[in-house]
Amino acid sequence: MRNGCRIYRFKRLPLSEEVEYELTAKYPDGLVFNPVMHSDKYPPGSNAVHQWRLVAEVPVEHLLDLAPAAKYPYLHA
Secondary structure (H helix, E strand, O other): OOOOEEEEEEOOOOOHHHEEEEEEOOOHHHOOOOHHHOOOOOOOOOOOOEEEEEOOOOOEEEEEEEOOOOOOOOOOO
């Protein structure tokens, strides 16, 4: 994100038929980690982080743009 990034948010939560469960981040793209196919710079992820794939278009809206090295402005309640 050397050039910054643009952040969007869903206008509604995806419906169950609009997503596919892809296991956890330990299994990128839902596949078992194969060290022969990956660089040492990118080890398998965490079993605690779940991932899903959107299989349908879900409406989004632009939330904000972040400049390079800027931090996301979390709001505290």
